[in-house]
Amino acid sequence: MHRMKLLTRYASRFEIAATARPSIFLAAAGALCLWFSAAASVHAFPWSTDMFEGAAVQPLAVAPRVMPQGTLPINGIQKMDLEQMTLGMKNPLKETPENLAHGKELFMNICLPCHGENADGNGPVAHLLQHKPTNLRTGVSKNLPDGYIYGYIRNGGIWMPSYADAMSSDERWDVIMYVRSVQAKAAEEEKKVSSR
Numbered sequence: 732m733h734r735m736k737l738l739t740r741y742a743s744r745f746e747i748a749a750t751a752r753p754s755i756f757l758a759a760a761g762a763l764c765l766w767f768s769a770a771a772s773v774h775a776f777p778w779s780t781d782m783f784e785g786a787a788v789q790p791l792a793v794a795p796r797v798m799p800q801g802t803l804p805i806n807g808i809q810k811m812d813l814e815q816m817t818l819g820m821k822n823p824l825k826e827t828p829e830n831l832a833h834g835k836e837l838f839m840n841i842c843l844p845c846h847g848e849n850a851d852g853n854g855p856v857a858h859l860l861q862h863k864p865t866n867l868r869t870g871v872s873k874n875l876p877d878g879y880i881y882g883y884i885r886n887g888g889i890w891m892p893s894y895a896d897a898m899s900s901d902e903r904w905d906v907i908m909y910v911r912s913v914q915a916k917a918a919e920e921e922k923k924v925s926s927r
């Protein structure tokens with residue numbers, strides 16, 4: 732008897748489920764149709780074939796993109812540490828009036844605030860710094876290799892910030908060329924003074 736009760740309960744439950752089923756199915760089918768018709772009006776459908784039908788850009792079929800403004804060419808020079816640059820890098824540029832003038836302009840814009848207008852280390856913001864900028868005009872700085880100064884501009888120093896993003900490698904060499912010309916002039920002035 733107990734078993735019978737259970738069976739009838741089970742059957743009645745099934746009946747409810749069976750009558751509910753077609754309407755659930757219809758609702759689901761309706762939703763699916765709606766979704767398909769909406770998707771068909773969107774061009775992305777069927778997305779699974781997009782990659783076959785889209786235009787295929789072949790290698791070198793289009794000219795390389797122009798560098799965005801403000802980006803710096805690295806001229807094939809890989810990242811190096813100060814020692815590598817000191818030992819391995821020499822100024823590849825000729826000392827032309829244009830290069831010198833460009834170097835001067837860059838020095839006046841970027842280095843002057845700290846190192847001073849005549850590179851003696853007394854720039855207008857030098858008094859704000861915890862550590863004094865180096866005198867690049869006279870003294871031991873004259874003996875610094877070009878590659879070392881290049882590396883200092885590129886990577887920065889203990890206190891000096893890196894100016895890697897401020898100028899291209901050619902521009903760094905232009906600045907170094909200008910610093911050398913300032914040092915040469917300062918040395919000549921010293922000679923004149925001492926021979927008086």
Ligand code: HEC
Nearest residue numbers: 841842845862863864865880883884888889890891894906
């Ligand atoms: C924000 C201030 C600041 C600016 C701008 C700056 N420097 Fe310096 N520079 C310093 C300070 C401070 C030192 C010394 C301490 C150190 O080693 O960082 C220094 C040191 C140097 C040295 C190392 C000298 C040595 O004896 O080792 C070189 C070379 C140099 N600067 C070149 C330049 C050049 C070239 C520029 C412009 C492209 C420049 N600096 C811009 C602050 C500056």
